[in-house]
Amino acid sequence: MKTDDKYVDRLYHFNGKWDMPGICGLKVVRKSGKTIVIATNLYDKNPGTSISRWSAQLATIICSELEIDPGELVFIERNPNIHSRLEFYAETFDIVEFDREGSHFANPVWKRISGDEVDELIA
Numbered sequence: 001m002k003t004d005d006k007y008v009d010r011l012y013h014f015n016g017k018w019d020m021p022g023i024c025g026l027k028v029v030r031k032s033g034k035t036i037v038i039a040t041n042l043y044d045k046n047p048g049t050s051i052s053r054w055s056a057q058l059a060t061i062i063c064s065e066l067e068i069d070p071g072e073l074v075f076i077e078r079n080p081n082i083h084s085r086l087e088f089y090a091e092t093f094d095i096v097e098f099d100r101e102g103s104h105f106a107n108p109v110w111k112r113i114s115g116d117e118v119d120e121l122i123a
Helices: 055-065 115-122
Strands: 010-015 021-031 034-040 073-079 092-101 104-113
Touching: 010 055, 021 115, 034 055, 034 115, 055 073, 055 092, 055 104, 073 115, 092 115
Parallel strands: 034 073
Antiparallel strands: 010 021, 021 034, 073 092, 092 104
16 A cells, blocks of 8 residues: 555554554644544554554544644544455545543544545645
């Protein structure tokens, strides 16, 4: 899988479940009143926990490390197109909404959105 598309600005290393090292693509766009974070699954490049299984913890870590106000976070999970004939592997975007427990996020809920909607958010 390529990591040179428009939604991946850099690689982001994190500790996932059982402190296994993980990696994802990360794009951060700060706009007035909100910070959009797009975390991209890297499938075969990620030796650890999938971002889908670690989204609440990952959002918490990213907010802390990048000094993002949790109240301004718009967290988007991206699964890139891996060019398979199976529709399951097409590019998808989901806004992930969380409950807040102090400075931590919990109970993720995914809402599918289109690539055009993502482009509008980050424009």
